[in-house]
Amino acid sequence: MSDEDGAARNREEEPFATDASTRGSLPPDILDADHVYSALNHPRRRYLCYTLLEDTEWSLADLATKIAAWESDVPEHEVREDKRDAVYVSLYHAHVPKLVEEDIITFDAATETITVAEHAEQVLAALEGIGGSLDFSQETHARSEMDDREE
């Protein structure tokens, strides 16, 4: 009888014990997906990642101009200065540091240059997999450049 009690107690305790251990045994690539989703859950960060397909190194100023052009649906030379500055500020203070933290890009503060980092490839692969339909209205520009590349 006491054996049975012991077994029952062990079973009851199991749910509490497995929580941490299951999490630890997940394959690393699934855990890595967290980085991808967290990196891409803002349209400006997705735009930024699309630009990395075109070039692996960007000045922050050029990047701000390009993203502002996409967002305003105008050619780069028609981007208004206040719009470009607003994008620049949000890249500098929010989106670039976030992508640096996720190891997707590096940022040289002295030259304000962005380059691809370790996890960039994984993120770009995910972007290609997402497809245009999910983000159609916002990201036709970025997608069309990506698709042009593939032809």
Added chain:
Amino acid sequence: MTGKSDSGTRSDDDPASGADTHWSQVAQRHYEPDGRGGLTTTIVSAIAEVEGVSPTDLKSPPLYESVDVSAIEDAFFGRDVEEASRQGVGTVEFQYTRYLVKVRSDGWIQVYEPSEAEEV
């Protein structure tokens, strides 16, 4: 010191952090949610105004080192879910360099700086 006019009348609303620090409001902005990450830009431009620089010249450290603004944006100004609008209510406070920044769910952003120690 500029912009202290209204700090005396809002004692119920004074930031609570830093028991011995008195804060004076030095800038205020209203944020219009646009879903494009404009909250960061609005906060930075309010702080830049206090510093007397252009928002693009307010550099180190990035705001991200103090707070993840996207998370505040989601909580207070996030997209509507189904037909119900999200109505997070409250205030988030964080410190950026010497400033205290309050972001309210009604869209008001207030920047405070430490005021001269008051004689007690």
